[in-house]
Amino acid sequence: MTSALQVHHLTKKYPTFTLQDLSFDLPQGTIIGLIGENGAGKSTLIRCLLQMSKPDQGEIEPPIKDFNQLSYIPDSCVFPEILTIEQLEQDFASIYKHWESAKFWDMVKRFKLPHKQKLKTFSKGMKVKLAFCVAFSHHAKLLILDEATSGLDPLIRDEILDLLLEFIQKEDHTVLFSTHITSDLEKVADYILYIHEGKKMFMDTKDDLMEKYVIMHCTQDEYQKLPSSKIVRVIKQPYQMDVLVEKKEAEYTFDTPTLEDLMRMYSKGEKR
Amino acid sequence: MDIIITMRSDKPIYEQIESQLKEMIVSQKLKAGDPIPSMRALAKDLHISLITVKKAYENLSRDGLIETIVGKGSFVASLNTEQLKEEKQREIEALLSKACQEAKATGIRKDTLKELIDILYEGELL
Amino acid sequence: MKGLLRKDLQLIWASWPILLMILIGGTAISIYVKEPTMDICFVTLLLVFQTVATVMNDQTSGWYPWELSLPVSRKNMIYEKYILAMLILAFGLILALAIYYGVSAITNIAPDRFSLEINLSILLIFFGCGVAPAILLSFYKKETGPIAMIVAALLPIAIILIIMNTVSDANIKEVFMGIGAISMLIYFTLMFLSPKIVTNWLDRSL
Numbered sequence: 107m108t109s110a111l112q113v114h115h116l117t118k119k120y121p122t123f124t125l126q127d128l129s130f131d132l133p134q135g136t137i138i139g140l141i142g143e144n145g146a147g148k149s150t151l152i153r154c155l156l157q158m159s160k161p162d163q164g165e166i167e168p169p170i171k172d173f174n175q176l177s178y179i180p181d182s183c184v185f186p187e188i189l190t191i192e193q194l195e196q197d198f199a200s201i202y203k204h205w206e207s208a209k210f211w212d213m214v215k216r217f218k219l220p221h222k223q224k225l226k227t228f229s230k231g232m233k234v235k236l237a238f239c240v241a242f243s244h245h246a247k248l249l250i251l252d253e254a255t256s257g258l259d260p261l262i263r264d265e266i267l268d269l270l271l272e273f274i275q276k277e278d279h280t281v282l283f284s285t286h287i288t289s290d291l292e293k294v295a296d297y298i299l300y301i302h303e304g305k306k307m308f309m310d311t312k313d314d315l316m317e318k319y320v321i322m323h324c325t326q327d328e329y330q331k332l333p334s335s336k337i338v339r340v341i342k343q344p345y346q347m348d349v350l351v352e353k354k355e356a357e358y359t360f361d362t363p364t365l366e367d368l369m370r371m372y373s374k375g376e377k378r
Numbered sequence: 379m380d381i382i383i384t385m386r387s388d389k390p391i392y393e394q395i396e397s398q399l400k401e402m403i404v405s406q407k408l409k410a411g412d413p414i415p416s417m418r419a420l421a422k423d424l425h426i427s428l429i430t431v432k433k434a435y436e437n438l439s440r441d442g443l444i445e446t447i448v449g450k451g452s453f454v455a456s457l458n459t460e461q462l463k464e465e466k467q468r469e470i471e472a473l474l475s476k477a478c479q480e481a482k483a484t485g486i487r488k489d490t491l492k493e494l495i496d497i498l499y500e501g502e503l504l
Numbered sequence: 505m506k507g508l509l510r511k512d513l514q515l516i517w518a519s520w521p522i523l524l525m526i527l528i529g530g531t532a533i534s535i536y537v538k539e540p541t542m543d544i545c546f547v548t549l550l551l552v553f554q555t556v557a558t559v560m561n562d563q564t565s566g567w568y569p570w571e572l573s574l575p576v577s578r579k580n581m582i583y584e585k586y587i588l589a590m591l592i593l594a595f596g597l598i599l600a601l602a603i604y605y606g607v608s609a610i611t612n613i614a615p616d617r618f619s620l621e622i623n624l625s626i627l628l629i630f631f632g633c634g635v636a637p638a639i640l641l642s643f644y645k646k647e648t649g650p651i652a653m654i655v656a657a658l659l660p661i662a663i664i665l666i667i668m669n670t671v672s673d674a675n676i677k678e679v680f681m682g683i684g685a686i687s688m689l690i691y692f693t694l695m696f697l698s699p700k701i702v703t704n705w706l707d708r709s710l
Contacts, residue, residue: 159707160707184567198507199507203575275418275419294427313430
């Protein structure tokens with residue numbers, strides 16, 4: 107599969123935090139979910155991809171040259187709130203090379219957003235929908251969302267997932283979706299990239315992740331009897347041991363993990 | 379065309395899609411040459427990830443049930459009667475295997491099972 | 505850059521009621537104290553400082569640094585503010601002169617060339633040593649906006665007071681005009697240095 111972007115050994119040091127030696131591919135034409143705890147480095151990574159920050163080491167290939175093909179939606183509305191959609195549309199028409207006015211107004215109509223009202227009267231959901239209207243109206247090929255859906259009700263989030271699926275109807279369109287709401291990723295993500303404390307923990311297809319592993323619950327004694335090679339991660343609970351193993355090695359009682367479970371096992375769990 | 383998927387099944391989603399499409403093709407509800415939705419369109423309409431659909435389509439392609447032509451889309455492959463029969467047989471084997479398992483589990487003997495098959499088969503023909 | 509200019513002009517236009525009120529108020533005061541020359545600086549600077557306000561607005565709304573994801577070069581993004589300020593300077597000056605001549609007529613104080621030249625020089629000192637640093641400083645962090653405004657006011661005032669206290673009356677006009685010209689040089693120097701400085705700041709912030 108062609109890559110939209112390839113990251114090679116990306117490192118970025120800050121006084122309190124470091125992104126270390128990140129390497130991965132963003133496959134073109136897919137939705138890649140970016141997960142990790144607060145402060146894990148997701149936003150820093152995105153800033154490096156957008157060339158807002160310069161990495162200390164490593165490369166991003168190809169570096170984005172034509173920002174007309176990029177849409178970035180952050181976690182809160184960045185448009186000046188005393189302006190109206192009508193005014194903003196004129197601005198973007200001048201900013202972007204291939205602005206599709208008809209498409210923009212179509213989407214605005216679809217979301218029932220008022221043309222002549224100041225943005226400060228909009229709800230959060232309306233502001234996010236507006237951001238999508240802009241993002242879809244200038245021939246963008248790469249869409250990067252950084253917690254863009256946090257704070258939205260499930261119905262709107264569902265509409266947005268639909269929009270993402272709509273966006274990748276074209277094979278050369280790619281979405282990088284950084285979010286805490288792992289249940290959304292469980293629905294539509296093709297790949298999951300998990301960053302923990304500045305390091306890449308895993309990058310795999312969502313289907314493989316959800317099908318490859320199970321979380322076994324067993325007693326201390328049962329746990330001691332397990333060979334180390336089987337144990338991916340383990341967490342000691344008050345009344346049981348939670349052990350992350352491959353599905354084929356499963357015994358005792360086990361659950362299929364959610365993405366959240368996987369994150370918990372990888373971040374809080376230990377190898378034996 | 380109806381494709382129903384559920385998150386709550388033990389069967390992975392790609393398998394659910396695969397088996398439903400297969401059923402429609404083998405039972406001739408979808409005939410040779412009929413178009414089926416593109417992977418991306420299906421993913422969007424089912425509200426699931428592209429790669430899940432891709433896996434199902436790749437399996438169906440590998441089994442010779444569909445073909446994907448770049449630039450045109452995906453279509454039901456022309457299956458000869460042999461292939462169809464083979465597919466059906468595979469399905470029947472799976473069903474019978476289940477029946478055998480259940481029988482063994484509840485202590486029903488092989489002879490009783492064979493008698494049951496005779497009665498049912500004859501019943502159909504009558 | 506055109507799109508950014510348009511957005512900033514829309515922003516400034518959005519506060520036209522307040523600006524108009526302040527304009528009228530200031531003009532009224534200049535009539536009352538019979539000092540039409542104050543209008544030259546007052547009207548122009550009232551408008552020009554709105555440029556700094558747009559940078560502050562960009563910071564609060566998050567437009568900056570989001571706009572780095574737009575197809576506008578970093579240089580143009582920053583130059584745009586300085587160019588905006590110059591455009592408003594030109595427009596504001598025309599308006600200011602119109603008001604100046606109007607108030608002169610109302611108060612029966614004849615416009616004199618000496619005051620005009622000194623006030624124009626003062627205007628340029630505010631522009632180069634006030635507005636330019638203020639624009640730059642507002643890019644530093646969200647919080648530095650108000651500090652930037654204060655610098656924008658205090659630094660030029662300090663320079664002007666120093667001149668008034670150290671230079672004899674005979675030379676004062678030439679000195680003001682000289683410093684005014686130097687201020688414009690400072691303006692352009694800061695303008696061309698800004699992209700590099702802002703990039704530096706940006707890289708260091710998390």
